Amino acid sequence: MIVVMKRGASAKQLAEVIAKIEADGYAAHLADGDDNTLVGIVGEGRGAFQQAEYEALPGVARVARVTVPYQLASRQMHPRDSIIPLNGKPMGGDNVLVIAGPCSVESRENLLEIAHAIKEAGATALRGGAYKPRTSPYSFQGHGEQALKWLAEAREQTGLPIVTEIMDANLVPLVCDYADVLQVGARNMQNFTLLTAVGQSQHPVLLKRGMSSTIEDLLMAAEYVLAQGNAQVMVCERGIRTFEKHTRNTFDLNAIAVLKALTHLPVIADPSHALGLREYVPQVSLGAVAAGADGLIVEVHSAPDEAWSDGRQSLTFEQFAAMMASVKQVAQAIGRDA
């Protein structure tokens, strides 16, 4: 439920509404509407919800029902775009931000080379895997903390904030020591233990859509993080599993448009995983931006064909630089910047 305050409601009236919400066993969530302040009523309270009692409070215009199962993630409860700062730029604002880097961190030298190259091309943040979710237990599982240290060094040299995946709730404190954004991967989108842990961390979270998760599932997963009081969640379309075999996954362009309408959270596109084939990454990136994505996350490597993982979908430096120029053009065509 949402309590919509009257336009001129006083701070005291607002405080009384919040006090009642908490007294009833719920949590209150404040948001600005176009003209009104909204107070979301979240969670399971004591007894049945007494709508009339809230409507009778001074300063209350009306009480509205949230018609979707996610609450904090919904536009209904939070009409304005949420902005998450990334290296001084606002993810979710006028700019289209680009996160780039290797699939996995392979070596210090290689990572630094890539970091400098993507920075020069205009990237906003550096991605790189320290802990890798691999289908096979016998595959390279990532360099772990050593990789985190190299990522931190790359940030020091380039100023680019670090985005890296986390798979183990126990490692949240360690990864937070090094990373700027915690990525939750597609395979863990409904790992509720992990979602709760990253929620408690209060670190920005980049949450990828599971490969067979609906848009609603994705927003419910975001809700797990938000429900821990961590408002800094970005959601990411990275392709879903379908019958199509030519590409690794299917990039659901509808999802970009629908997510922008249903949620206030920044929406990011990952064309690299959606395609699995680097030659199409620039076109799909442009499509995602034109459809309204707030950001991109793409895999870039100094020598893709020698990459330890995901080489087939990683851009070369040249491809990435060319793509960045086009992204800028398309962003401007829809009134944004990149």
Place this chain on the structure above:
Amino acid sequence: MIVVMKRGASAKQLAEVIAKIEADGYAAHLADGDDNTLVGIVGEGRGAFQQAEYEALPGVARVARVTVPYQLASRQMHPRDSIIPLNGKPMGGDNVLVIAGPCSVESRENLLEIAHAIKEAGATALRGGAYKPRTSPYSFQGHGEQALKWLAEAREQTGLPIVTEIMDANLVPLVCDYADVLQVGARNMQNFTLLTAVGQSQHPVLLKRGMSSTIEDLLMAAEYVLAQGNAQVMVCERGIRTFEKHTRNTFDLNAIAVLKALTHLPVIADPSHALGLREYVPQVSLGAVAAGADGLIVEVHSAPDEAWSDGRQSLTFEQFAAMMASVKQVAQAIGRDA
């Protein structure tokens, strides 16, 4: 197989190659490469293919294998973009063309009103269903020939060429009398009887991807039309069936990029059917254009909520006009026009 002629090969040498192809029981298909003339060898010939015999012919540079199961539809056999003229504009060329109109033709007045409105907004062609594939035998099945006559009248008044769906091979001559482009719908994409019939008509064909057809299936269906000697085929991504329930189908953005690489045929996007929800049609349209689509086909209605079919996904005149302006901007951003 493809015979690649030497750069300076003579017409006589070319004629000899073609003669041998036909003598061996195949059909020959001519195309320009960057510097060379290519001669495709299509169909099932007599006996095993004798590559060395072709390589020994004067003027032949080499013989290459087509590595995909579709032949005439492939870029390998036909490197340059095919262009299909539509109302004096080239579908498949520098322009992004937009086909618009109602789902089904409801009445003469309504159709004319819509035709004038989309023309004013910049559409290149008028779509409208005379024969409707309906899931239920009890639903409105279209006004048939009467609707074709109204479509012809709309063309007369506006100059817009007519795109209309055909479901019955027996009706090809009748529909060709009125329509400029024959649309083969998603449900009939593998109706090989119909594909052969529209192929024989030599009328331009707009072929929609089946809702569970792979990209390769789509190109094989196009091959059925091309194999009849009809080179004017446009292929159309209109959304595929997945587990996602929020939208009617899932718009496969990858397919736009992949199709542009695999085939020389113009690639069109149908965001209306991919979404089923009009409010997202503009964004998905822009995404498709940015990713390289040569055209769009969108449903527009004077009063969508009263439309006899597909009203939920039809744009109003205002929405369509606004979308056209944005399409122009995005097209220009990638070096095209709209």
Place this chain on the structure above:
Amino acid sequence: MIVVMKRGASAKQLAEVIAKIEADGYAAHLADGDDNTLVGIVGEGRGAFQQAEYEALPGVARVARVTVPYQLASRQMHPRDSIIPLNGKPMGGDNVLVIAGPCSVESRENLLEIAHAIKEAGATALRGGAYKPRTSPYSFQGHGEQALKWLAEAREQTGLPIVTEIMDANLVPLVCDYADVLQVGARNMQNFTLLTAVGQSQHPVLLKRGMSSTIEDLLMAAEYVLAQGNAQVMVCERGIRTFEKHTRNTFDLNAIAVLKALTHLPVIADPSHALGLREYVPQVSLGAVAAGADGLIVEVHSAPDEAWSDGRQSLTFEQFAAMMASVKQVAQAIGRDA
């Protein structure tokens, strides 16, 4: 809508109900319920439906709404199992019937050899393709009428009725001259022109589920045939398209159980196309029978590895005979026979 007649309603009262239905512009469809006669009201009548007028007629117990979009295909309008005789045995009755044979009819001798072998193993009918829907226009498209003649000869020798696919509405009269059952394949499940034509033929129809068709879509397609007055429709689960790559399609076992509940039409399973791999066909066949399928249709070949099409999924004679013995066992375990 369904008019439920009183238990002791007279023939005259029934005739009056039917007369009113037809006078109102609908078609009437008679069916036996457990104790009552049901009269289905089908199609689009003149003006709004006047329920009270029907309820006021003598002999009428009540008027019920059909809550599914298919009417004639539904159990609501037709509670008892429909039975379609096949070679003197009832498809849809106590027996589990098995249709078997080659994918395509290759030669007279080969077909006769297969026909005798499957008959000996206990098959009820012979399948074989005369007209083949092939993904490629360059693949073998079937021997056409010659194959139909061979099929007729095989029937003469073995007594087995013939099931063969039809793709072209124009060929319905020709195919009806030879075949006992017209098969509509998965790719044509929503070819409404063809559905109408086979409906008008009054020949038994085996309708396969489209590879991305929902259970409801399948029943709506059956409704197209039934709406032409052809009550002899069998529906067939043959696997749907999913992300799983190990098998050609995914056999939807749920669909067998659900179809048996939603429709009175016989339900058949095609494990050959669902799997694409012969080694698993016996197990999936047993599963389908145990879940309630009324029949099976399986591909059998004298030398599967040399078959012109679908060899990988065709059983050898030995495999088929062994499977038939197991099918009998499982059928008996659930109180049926095979």
Place this chain on the structure above:
Amino acid sequence: MIVVMKRGASAKQLAEVIAKIEADGYAAHLADGDDNTLVGIVGEGRGAFQQAEYEALPGVARVARVTVPYQLASRQMHPRDSIIPLNGKPMGGDNVLVIAGPCSVESRENLLEIAHAIKEAGATALRGGAYKPRTSPYSFQGHGEQALKWLAEAREQTGLPIVTEIMDANLVPLVCDYADVLQVGARNMQNFTLLTAVGQSQHPVLLKRGMSSTIEDLLMAAEYVLAQGNAQVMVCERGIRTFEKHTRNTFDLNAIAVLKALTHLPVIADPSHALGLREYVPQVSLGAVAAGADGLIVEVHSAPDEAWSDGRQSLTFEQFAAMMASVKQVAQAIGRDA
């Protein structure tokens, strides 16, 4: 790679092979073939694999390549069925075992009532959720350790072993204190942290297929557990996500047959989650058993319509008892018992 020992190879020769495997940095995995002992070579060794060196060892017949990416889970490396004892009965042997119980443990009394009822009907083990993976953070998340205590009490009273889901690697020791089998749910099938933790526990594991996981993905997930030295893994088909909307998921019957061929691990079917609709659970259960499933896991509740979760798919006691009788019949029809 697999070292196939000669038929009469000595223990000393076997020990030498194992010693070399370990000296080369691999792990050795012993299994009986029909006549030979097989020694699997697992993991990443030092340097390139020297096949000739192994072939030269005394007692070695030959060295074979495992042609699938999973090793320990494959039939190639382990030809005979693995048997996992459950309450004195062998899961994976001649019997078809049935695990039953409520979705979530709701109260002590309710659990005990259900446990006694399913025992009386012939179930082999009791399932019940103490920790529930819920799409919404606001839904009931399970009674946790209290529920584990009630489960243990139910085991004490009925003798039925306990199967319960685990979502958090940190809780493995706690859950192992109470449960007999650790269930890893569909959403966590690729939670590699959790897979590793349950692998290290050496407790039997019931691993459910992810809703968009391929058969190969499932076996790779099993490999994660097996690679920790825990050989007691059961894999479970529980329905996959497709476009079909009538049922909650699609039961992939092919997967039962394919899994039995590809792996030696016991294969279980979960029709409750595959369907989401209790009325079809008995038929799909029979189908799974007929196709070769070693066991079933079904949801049963004393009052399904009042269940706190999954009530729509839970069987009543009467339905469950009737189903068990049919399962017995079908199992016997294929030469097994239930």
